[in-house]
Amino acid sequence: MLLAAGALAVLMIAGGVGGYFLDAGPSAAGTVVDMRGNAVQLDPEGPIATRPATGAGAMTGAGTVAGQEERAGSRFIVRSLDLDVPLARLAAAGGVITPPGFTSAYVVDGLGASLAEGDRGTVFVVMHSLRNGGLAPGNFLIDVARRRASVAPGTVISVGGVEYRVSTARVVPKGRLASTSSVWRDVPGRLVVITCLQRPDGRRSVDNVVIEATRE
Secondary structure: OOOEOOOOOOOEEEOOOEEEEEOOOOOOOOOEEEOOOOOEEEOOOOOOOOEEEOOOOOOOOOOOOOEEOOOOOOEEEEEOOOEEEEEEEEEEEOOOOOOOOOOOEEEOOOOOOOOHHHOEEEEEEEEEOOOOOOOOOOHHHOOOOEEEEEEOOOOEEOOOOEEEEEEEEEEHHHHOOOOOOOOOOOOOEEEEEEEEEOOOOOOOOEEEEEEEEEOO
């Protein structure tokens, strides 16, 4: 049986989103899978319309950028949520970035600061969440029933061994993400984590959760 699933695809553009199918059956070799090992496939419903951001720091174009390992053994950890997944990197090469996998978190290169220089600027991390039974790292960070983040202020997030403490979490409509300048500020010692907020009725996501934290 195929279960509909949605996924994140954002970066300096108004939240382009592709839907996905979660195939609950066996996964073939080389298939992209979720955290339970179920195959994830592109949903034919297509993307939500997007429009590039304008002004300083805006990016143009669109496309999916392959992920790279951040550093051998690097992890994204929120112990209070039992979330502990690999940490990889994405190159900021276009207006839309879609994390290539459903089992990792991704530091965005070329936007804000690198993880190694996180004391000098904002580190941006993106990850997928899935709907209708799928499990990706972002699912741990969202409270679908209450339509909000599942992390509270004071929660500690470890990103590649660097600890940050959550200050705020908010919901931003995908169509407004690019123009919400406060999200994209480059502030020393700041972490921004973005994932899709899924919907209780299982329809595709129309909002993002944006979590902000401060380096310890």
